[in-house]
Amino acid sequence: xxxxxxxxxxxxxxxxxxxxxxxxxxxxxxxxxxxxxxxxxxxxxxxxxxxxxxxxxxxxxxxxxxxxxxxxxxxxxxxxxxxxxxxxxxxxxxxxxxxxxxxxxxxxxxxxxxxxxxxxxxxxxxxxxxxxxxxxxxxxxxxxxxxxxxxxxxxxxxxxxxxxxxxxxxxxxxxxxxxxxxxxxxxxxxxxxxxxxxxxxxxxxxxxxxxxxxxxxxxxxxxxxxxxxxxxxxxxxxxxxxxxxxxxxxxxxxxxxxxxxxxxxxxxxxxxxxxxxxxxxxxxxxxxxxxxxxxxxxxxxxxxxxxxxxxxxxxxxxxxxxxxxxxxxxxxxxxxxxxxxxxxxxxxxxxxxxxxxxxxxxxxxxxxxxxxxxxxxxxxxxxxxxxxxxxxx
Amino acid sequence: xxxxxxxxxxxxxxxxxxxxxxxxxxxxxxxxxxxxxxxxxxxxxxxxxxxxxxxxxxxxxxxxxxxxxxxxxxxxxxxxxxxxxxxxxxxxxxxxxxxxxxxxxxxxxxxxxxxxxxxxxxxxxxxxxxxxxxxxxxxxxxxxxxxxxxxxxxxxxxxxxxxxxxxxxxxxxxxxxxxxxxxxxxxxxxxxxxxxxxxxxxxxxxxxxxxxxxxxxxxxxxxxxxxxxxxxxxxxxxxxxxxxxxxxxxxxxxxxxxxxxxxxxxxxxxxxxxxxxxxxxxxxxxxxxxxxxxxxxxxxxxxxxxxxxxxxxxxxxxxxxxxxxxxxxxxxxxxxxxxxxxxxxxxxxxxxxxxxxxxxxxxxxxxxxxxxxxxxxxxxxxxxxxxxxxxxx
Numbered sequence: 001x002x003x004x005x006x007x008x009x010x011x012x013x014x015x016x017x018x019x020x021x022x023x024x025x026x027x028x029x030x031x032x033x034x035x036x037x038x039x040x041x042x043x044x045x046x047x048x049x050x051x052x053x054x055x056x057x058x059x060x061x062x063x064x065x066x067x068x069x070x071x072x073x074x075x076x077x078x079x080x081x082x083x084x085x086x087x088x089x090x091x092x093x094x095x096x097x098x099x100x101x102x103x104x105x106x107x108x109x110x111x112x113x114x115x116x117x118x119x120x121x122x123x124x125x126x127x128x129x130x131x132x133x134x135x136x137x138x139x140x141x142x143x144x145x146x147x148x149x150x151x152x153x154x155x156x157x158x159x160x161x162x163x164x165x166x167x168x169x170x171x172x173x174x175x176x177x178x179x180x181x182x183x184x185x186x187x188x189x190x191x192x193x194x195x196x197x198x199x200x201x202x203x204x205x206x207x208x209x210x211x212x213x214x215x216x217x218x219x220x221x222x223x224x225x226x227x228x229x230x231x232x233x234x235x236x237x238x239x240x241x242x243x244x245x246x247x248x249x250x251x252x253x254x255x256x257x258x259x260x261x262x263x264x265x266x267x268x269x270x271x272x273x274x275x276x277x278x279x280x281x282x283x284x285x286x287x288x289x290x291x292x293x294x295x296x297x298x299x300x301x302x303x304x305x306x307x308x309x310x311x312x313x314x315x316x317x318x319x320x321x322x323x324x325x326x327x328x329x330x331x332x333x334x335x336x337x338x339x340x341x342x343x344x345x346x347x348x349x350x351x352x353x354x355x356x357x358x359x360x361x362x363x364x365x366x367x368x369x370x371x372x373x374x375x376x377x378x379x380x381x382x383x384x385x386x387x388x389x390x391x392x393x
Numbered sequence: 394x395x396x397x398x399x400x401x402x403x404x405x406x407x408x409x410x411x412x413x414x415x416x417x418x419x420x421x422x423x424x425x426x427x428x429x430x431x432x433x434x435x436x437x438x439x440x441x442x443x444x445x446x447x448x449x450x451x452x453x454x455x456x457x458x459x460x461x462x463x464x465x466x467x468x469x470x471x472x473x474x475x476x477x478x479x480x481x482x483x484x485x486x487x488x489x490x491x492x493x494x495x496x497x498x499x500x501x502x503x504x505x506x507x508x509x510x511x512x513x514x515x516x517x518x519x520x521x522x523x524x525x526x527x528x529x530x531x532x533x534x535x536x537x538x539x540x541x542x543x544x545x546x547x548x549x550x551x552x553x554x555x556x557x558x559x560x561x562x563x564x565x566x567x568x569x570x571x572x573x574x575x576x577x578x579x580x581x582x583x584x585x586x587x588x589x590x591x592x593x594x595x596x597x598x599x600x601x602x603x604x605x606x607x608x609x610x611x612x613x614x615x616x617x618x619x620x621x622x623x624x625x626x627x628x629x630x631x632x633x634x635x636x637x638x639x640x641x642x643x644x645x646x647x648x649x650x651x652x653x654x655x656x657x658x659x660x661x662x663x664x665x666x667x668x669x670x671x672x673x674x675x676x677x678x679x680x681x682x683x684x685x686x687x688x689x690x691x692x693x694x695x696x697x698x699x700x701x702x703x704x705x706x707x708x709x710x711x712x713x714x715x716x717x718x719x720x721x722x723x724x725x726x727x728x729x730x731x732x733x734x735x736x737x738x739x740x741x742x743x744x745x746x747x748x749x750x751x752x753x754x755x756x757x758x759x760x761x762x763x764x765x766x767x768x769x770x771x772x773x774x775x776x777x778x779x780x781x782x783x784x785x786x
Contacts, residue, residue: 003417007426010416010776014763023403024396033400035487035510035786069728091729092700094428111700111729114689114745117428137690140744161692166726168692199727296507297530299554299561307485307504311760312785315709316725332709333559334592335462335756336484336504336785351533352507363728367704367761370407370783383403389783390763392705392729393428 015094019385020074020102029380034373036294036354037308039366039386041374045288046264052285053246053263054083060250065089065108065239067261070363072388073372074102076264087131089239089259093121094391096132102387106131108239110195110259112159112167114141118393119148126154133237135159135195137169139181146186156182156189157237160196160224162217168196171220172227179228193237194228196221197259202244203269207276211248222254243285244273265289267362268318290323290356291365293338295349304349306330306338308357313338314364323356325349330357408487412778413467413495422773427766429687429747430701432759432779434767438681439657445678446639446656447476453643458482458501458632460654463756465781466765467495469657480524482632482652486514487784489525495780499524501632503588503652505552505560507534511786512541519547526630528552528588530562532574539579549575549582550630553589553617555610561589564613565620572621586630587621589614590652595637596662600669604641615647636678637666658682660755661711683716683749684758686731688742697742699723699731701750706731707757716749718742723750 004010031040057064066080069091077088077099087106090096096107112135113119122145126132136142137159145154158175161168169175175194182191198217204210218240225235241249241258243266249255262270266287275282293308310332313320320330320338327344340349349355359365372384397403424433450457459473462484470481470492480499483489489500505528506512515538519525529535530552538547551568554561562568568587575584591610597603611633618628634642634651642648655663659680668675686701703725706713713723713731720737733742742748752758765777 002412002414003419006418006420007422007773010418011428019395021395025399025403026396027399029400033510035404035514036508037785112690113700115429115687115747117426121428137692138744164726165693165696166698166730166732167690170692294508297505297560299530299563300558303558305559307506308785310707310709310757311783314703315707316703333557335760337559339559351531354508364703367728368783368785380400390704390761392430392701392761 015097015101018098018101018387020387022075023383023385025381025383031292031373031375031378031380032354034292034380036292037312038292039369039372040290040292040356041372042288042290043374043376045286046374049264049266049285049288050080050083053260054085056246057258058084062249062255063257065257065259067110067259068099068388069095070261070366071264072366072386073384074099074104074387075384077104078102086257092392093118093125094393095388096125097121098388098391100125100129105129107133108157109134110197111135112137112141114138114144116144116148119145123148123152123154126152133157133192136178136182137167139178142178142182142186142189146188149188153188153190155192157193157195157239158191160194160221162196162198162200162220164200166199171224175224176227176231179233180231183233191233193235193239193256194221194225196238196240197242198240198245202242203273205272206274206279210244210273214245214248215252218252218254243270247276247284262362265362267359268321269361271358272318287323287358289359289362291320291359292354292356295351295353295355298351302342304340304342305333306340306355307336309333309335309337311335312365312368313357313359314361316361316364318360320357320360323358325355408490408494411491411494411780413780415468416776416778418774418776424685424766424768424771424773425747427685427773429685430705431685432762432765433683433685433749434765435681435683436767436769438679442657442659442678442681443473443476446653447478449639450651451477455642455648456650458650458652460503460652461492461781462488463654463759464657465759465779466777467492467497467780468777470497471495479650485785486511486518487786488781489518490514491781491784493518493522498522500526501550502527503590504528505530505534507531507537509537509541512538516541516545516547519545526550526585529571529575530560532571535571535575535579535582539581542581546581546583548585550586550588550632551584553587553614555589555591555593555613557593559592564617568617569620569624572626573624576626584626586628586632586649587614587618589631589633590635591633591638595635596666598665599667599672603637603666607638607641608645611645611647636663640669640677655755658752658755660752661714662754665711680716680751682752682755684713684752685747685749688744688746688748691744695735697733697735698726699733699748700729702726702728702730704728705758705761706750706752707754709754709757711753713750713753716751718748
């Protein structure tokens with residue numbers, strides 16, 4: 001048994017003990033040697049995705065604020081920043097702490113916090129991170145953050161609810177009222193602007209249906225900004241958008257930056273929303289992340305069992321799909337297994353075969369692994385710790 | 394960037410670097426101070442569950458082989474062994490490696506492996522662990538394991554498919570054929586007996602319906618054992634059963650040991666299968682594990698948002714439920730949020746409130762956290778690392 005002085009010391013130790021950097025293999029490995037289930041990144045595809053999104057925002061004079069809740073990796077965040085991202089988003093305080101420990105600046109925490117323990121951690125982060133911002137959506141949280149800030153300035157965005165009923169203040173008058181409260185009563189809070197993440201829109205099937213809903217919902221944000229500015233409160237930042245709506249923005253010219261995450265890896269759920277040219281497949285970004293799994297058992301001839309179950313593939317949305325095999329259906333077979341129904345397989349699957357699976361939903365799938373194995377043409381030169389995995393606090 | 398010689402060295406380092414022991418807090422904490430979402434164990438309830446199951450198997454002359462895929466903790470495994478468990482089950486080789494590193498013996502690996510990398514790891518484990526066993530379900534895997542064993546003896550059980558089509562060989566003749574192959578052709582494999590985990594039965598709703606299906610399916614195992622013994626191959630071990638069927642065994646006298654896991658923590662899914670006295674609630678074991686979450690936002694008056702989403706509560710089965718509040722419905726609101734629909738709440742929920750949630754499915758929920766906070770009446774004296782979390786390999 002080891003010992004530690006108290007809870008706070010323990011919590012701090014969970015950050016300082018993390019692996020933040022890539023692990024170099026002196027002797028390169030093949031993806032055929034990885035212990036399955038393994039999370040692999042096809043670097044060529046991944047880099048194409050990163051470049052495409054960055055070029056897009058560059059062309060349209062917007063900023064890219066990559067959401068790291070998706071990949072949980074300071075290594076990937078740094079690559080995105082090197083390519084031109086203006087900063088990153090984190091969904092939780094503990095995620096932001098990991099990114100900060102890796103030396104990353106310009107971090108926006110995209111979910112409100114209300115309890116003193118978390119607000120204190122935000123204040124402590126503001127001392128360490130240049131360009132820290134956090135959203136607020138209620139007078140209670142804003143007031144308490146202001147109190148705890150003491151002599152520091154904390155930069156905040158007002159989180160607007162796009163009608164999801166998840167987080168955020170209602171647009172227009174309620175948002176204005178919160179803006180005035182911050183501006184007039186919270187001397188330590190610097191109101192930088194607004195966040196409106198329209199999560200209820202990202203997965204609407206079909207480009208036109210999605211754009212129409214998105215632009216309709218975003219209108220409330222536009223009105224809110226005008227209303228706040230009409231009250232002589234500056235709105236420098238309007239952050240929102242995501243992978244599913246990344247190219248619906250420029251015509252509107254509303255957002256200052258987009259909070260995309262999934263575009264880097266893609267998944268079955270995003271692929272299926274349809275794109276501008278193909279209503280069935282959103283092909284602007286390509287799957288670059290896969291769970292490599294092995295066929296380990298075949299109790300019945302029309303099925304075969306993989307070593308990838310609900311502990312390594314997210315179950316909240318779509319089914320997993322093989323990258324290279326069609327005509328089969330992947331059923332979850334418990335914690336450690338997937339049972340593949342062999343309806344009309346485009347390729348035979350034999351015991352011992354190792355097959356890449358497109359993840360159903362990339363964010364919660366990544367969160368189940370400790371390491372990425374990035375590879376180029378099957379050769380793995382380094383291993384990337386998923387440093388912020390599990391940091392839901 | 395750090396560096397390591399090769400892939401195998403890296404894989405070994407992921408075990409040697411783990412925290413295996415409890416972390417003592419010199420200054421006890423209150424569960425009110427924990428950063429949410431936090432995984433908490435009510436020790437009084439937990440210990441009642443452990444004692445009840447152990448007393449049950451003692452009374453009926455069976456062994457308890459606790460499944461550690463559920464709790465992923467050598468600390469808990471050791472408690473179970475101290476109370477009288479004859480050993481543990483692990484679902485994966487990498488889980489077994491963690492338990493072995495903590496000094497635990499008598500480990501049964503309950504899922505077959507077929508590739509050389511994993512079979513070599515099993516052979517290496519057999520050198521270190523007294524009483525290591527692994528299941529086999531196919532001539533291919535058995536033969537290769539025998540080849541790789543070289544001069545060591547490896548103890549195996551034949552895994553029987555109870556009709557799930559997940560893993561296992563078909564009972565009766567196909568199983569006999571595999572038994573003969575092992576007995577006659579695999580000089581290094583010691584065939585200890587059979588495993589028949591009837592997973593397709595554990596969650597059948599209603600005690601009688603469950604018992605009837607269980608006993609029907611188990612019959613094939615009984616016939617298989619008789620058939621193998623009639624061919625002069627000894628069957629010392631017949632391992633199977635679980636939390637949902639733990640008290641359906643003694644009348645049959647078939648299994649030598651049961652592989653229960655969830656009884657220690659319980660969850661919504663198991664509670665809802667119904668028990669002998671109450672067809673709606675299986676109350677033999679009580680929920681001892683909770684995700685403690687905080688209400689962080691309330692964009693709409695009839696809903697309130699918790700900081701616990703799909704990255705800290707499993708989504709494969711039931712909905713999460715509050716331990717202390719009824720009349721509400723918990724909807725997943727993405728990776729980091731749960732949106733609680735306030736139909737007719739038995740207690741008001743306010744921003745900042747911290748509430749324990751009964752996990753929908755304990756195994757994959759535990760796998761999302763790094764630490765347990767065990768407490769007695771709200772006081773946390775130590776923290777237990779979930780050492781085998783994420784070890785799906």
